[in-house]
Amino acid sequence: EVQLVQSGAEVKKPGESLKISCKGSGYSFTSYWIGWVRQMPGKGLEWMGIIYPGDSDTRYSPSFQGQVTISADKSISTAYLQWSSLKASDTAMYYCARPRRGSSGDAFDIWGQGAMVTVSS
């Protein structure tokens, strides 16, 4: 079964760092892009960026460029989303998702279960 399994919920303080993960299984991890999507409480979906684990080619939405870092470790089929200094406004559910084909612009047909990040003093 093709699936993406994300790390668990996190509660952090402003200014702290964080790295959340997304592990792929059931398919060739290096052959598909992995994207990240933010959903703030009660709000819609926002495309953050995408990485190709095969060569670590990474694209960011301008809204998130410089705010987060997307990376991947193909040896363990895992993609990451990290922050160096969290803000309260980073409080959201974060989803990883895989496009249905090899193109970065394709529709996401496989989604992780989501990871809730809460940033509060």
Added chain:
Amino acid sequence: QSALTQPASVSGSPGQSITISCTGTSSDVGGYNYVSWYQQHPGKAPKLMIYDVSNRPSGVSNRFSGSKSGNTASLTISGLQAEDEADYYCSSYTSSSTLKVFGGGTKLTVL
């Protein structure tokens, strides 16, 4: 402000049909056949319902259909059922550096 414009809410009675619109520009919806639609129930991850404007993934009911005219894509749900009540998001590839954009989402209420 989302890059793609959707109505905030739509409603319909069981058995009826509804259509949700998604308006973009020639740089996204109008320029490419990479429009997709997602269904999201409360507390759940989004689910792909339509890809490439009008294609359904395996397992998605044929009550769901997609189309596009100019810069506006549409999702039609026929024979509304209670379980269709959810939030629906459109998405498109875009030629801008953003690469991909979502609509603001539409809440479907089944009366």
